[in-house]
Amino acid sequence: MKITYKGDYALKTILDLSLHFGEGPITINDLARRADIPIKFLEQILLDLKSAGFVESRRGKIGGYLLSRAPSEIKLGEVVRFIDGPIEPIACVDKSYKGCKDLSTCVFRNIWSKIRDSTSATIDSITFEDLARRAKESSAVVVYQI
Amino acid sequence: MKITYKGDYALKTILDLSLHFGEGPITINDLARRADIPIKFLEQILLDLKSAGFVESRRGKIGGYLLSRAPSEIKLGEVVRFIDGPIEPIACVDKSYKGCKDLSTCVFRNIWSKIRDSTSATIDSITFEDLARRAKESSAVVVYQI
DNA sequence: CTATACTCTACTATTATAATAGAGATTATA
């Protein structure tokens, strides 16, 4: 698994929308500014996230983006897989890989496969509700530390 | 972590050398043919592996490559890190990352960090002696199945 | 009607990946 900038931006954006769930649409501009994401890049990412059903949009004057589902119904793993592709560390865990004469005797395959399963289990056990709660807690701590 | 073709080839080559440890040098040609690796690409990879001290070489007529250390002293993780870089799924686990205003409040960072630690633990617990044993076992099974 | 905001397609710059090419250096052995 490799998280690209695109993936990183997508996750931060869904987290932001989760923190404001139920408060109406948020503009691309606000989302981009708050997470320090190039606005034109975020436009594309949001269109992707919309096509996958993670978010929906409102056009026009009081438009913006909002989550299509409750944060508790969106797993971290879903977003990661959608934006950055499969979790496995090497394509050979999948069938299409051409790099091995004999997959059945490849001792590495089992290892990559286990790493994939363990990573998947982690990111599929975390929802954006969890992440939003943690984000609130850690920002509370920061305020306290000041 | 992402295993590239280069990484995949390096691991297969070290495994081959582990399976023939103590039997004298093996030529690039043999290594390339047995693992189906482009020979000129493997030349470069072996020079890298040599510079890192994983293998040593003999030039001239009965030359070739051999392991610098016993297979039991080479961890899978060492080779992976050397060829394909750090294990973490995103650079933000490291300090140099510019994508976050405030790393301390980033809820994702902890998750990537845990995934990195768990992946590291897995690949650092496996040596090429282990892998060679497994490879012998699985090829034995294949023979039996015929 | 118009300002605000999303939509859509195309383009570009940079870097990584996966090689390929070829001349050079070393060594066993006939």
Next chain:
DNA sequence: TATAATCTCTATTATAATAGTAGAGTATAG
């Protein structure tokens, strides 16, 4: 000592992914 086999080193290239940038178009609240 000649030579064939083998490793060494540097340069070049093709393709794809990544990370944007650009700009014209569409929808809607007020």
